[in-house]
Amino acid sequence: NNPAIQENVDNLVTAACSSVFPGGGTNQELAFHCLHEAKGDIVAALTKMLLKKSVHSLSHPLVDYHYTGSDSWSVAEKKHFNKGIAIYKKDFFLVQKLI
Numbered sequence: 001n002n003p004a005i006q007e008n009v010d011n012l013v014t015a016a017c018s019s020v021f022p023g024g025g026t027n028q029e030l031a032f033h034c035l036h037e038a039k040g041d042i043v044a045a046l047t048k049m050l051l052k053k054s055v056h057s058l059s060h061p062l063v064d065y066h067y068t069g070s071d072s073w074s075v076a077e078k079k080h081f082n083k084g085i086a087i088y089k090k091d092f093f094l095v096q097k098l099i
Contacts, residue, residue, distance in 0.1 A: 008042045009035065021049055030067045 015021070016031035030049060038044035057063065073081070077099055084095035 012042055012045060015046070016049060027067055033062065 012035065013028050013031050016027040021027055027049070031045065034045040034048040035042070038048060080099045081095065084098040088094040088098075
């Protein structure tokens with residue numbers, strides 16, 4: 001029930017959703033997994049998250065787990081997305097079909 005610790009955890013989870021991290025998506029689940037594996041050490045969890053490679057060893061049960069929001073888009077996908085937004089505005093069903 002330490003407010004400073006809770007604030008640090010909140011900041012880690014917020015940072016996990018920024019473009020600083022690989023995937024640049026909503027990586028809250030990854031942040032919590034890294035924090036758990038780091039036994040609550042915020043700096044160690046942050047370091048794990050910043051690595052470009054997998055955060056799990058090959059023998060880890062989550063090694064092939066896909067974190068929602070952690071996809072990297074190809075240049076072509078980004079181009080198609082931007083084109084779709086320009087044409088279809090917020091009709092994401094049609095934008096998705098274009099991608």
